[in-house]
Amino acid sequence: MNGNWIALHTVPREGEKLVFKDQGIWRGPLDEFGINCMIPEDITAEIFVLPHDEGVLFRGRITGRVTLPCDRCGDVAQADIDHTFDDFEPYPAGAEIVLPTAAKDAGPQQRSAPRKGKKGTGGKGEETPAAGFTTDTDESVIRVAPFGRGIEINPATLAWEEFSLALPIKPLCREDCMGLCPVCGKNRNMENCACGTDRTGPCQAALSAFKAKK
Ligand SMILES: [Zn+2]
Ligand SMILES: [Zn+2]
Known part of the structure; x- marks a missing residue:
């Protein structure tokens, strides 16, 4: 420039x-x-x-x-x-x-x-x-x-x-983007995975994964 x-x-x-x-x-x-x-x-x-x-x-x-x-x-x-x-x-x-x-x-x-x-x-x-x-x-x-x-x-x-x-610091594809499954990595906007079928948020899924490792 x-x-x-x-x-x-x-x-x-x-x-x-x-x-x-x-x-x-x-x-x-x-x-x-x-x-x-x-x-x-x-x-x-x-x-x-x-x-x-x-x-x-x-x-x-x-x-x-x-x-x-x-x-x-x-x-x-x-x-x-x-x-x-x-x-x-x-x-x-x-x-x-x-x-x-x-x-x-x-x-x-x-x-x-x-x-x-x-x-x-x-x-x-x-x-x-x-x-x-x-x-x-x-x-x-x-x-x-x-x-x-x-x-x-x-x-x-x-x-x-x-x-x-x-520029936005945390851009989102949409407000309610579900993000990637922290366990299997699948895009939760596209498909459900079996990792946390009865859970709702990524926090719970991460928590379950954490507990499962213990
Ligand atoms: Zn997104
Ligand atoms: Zn998963």
């Missing part, structure tokens, strides 16, 4: 919405990290990028659909992704900031736009967006330009990071 760096001074002072539809943003790292996750419907990320005096505010939404192995039976589990996030990245320490100039007809500054998000809520009016956010700089998202002056940002990397957070 190294090709996705954007010079900050190309982003208008009043902010800009960027749309990411390149599936390589997700497929690349999924392959790289060996994550068993398929993308049957394209994932789209929309990120509003707003440069501030102290850093850059990213407000994004990621939508689409993924399939993962069911946590109980290993069958295909489908999950809709609809993930919103606010992220503020402070400028790297000592960086020379070249902010874009405000557009002539930009109208009122967007600084006071209502901010919803996981952090920084309940603030007191016109504070900087940095309040409530971590002050660590994520160098995979914001950096000093390698050549020349200014700052570069990488919203695509941020999109990947947020996408990975949005």
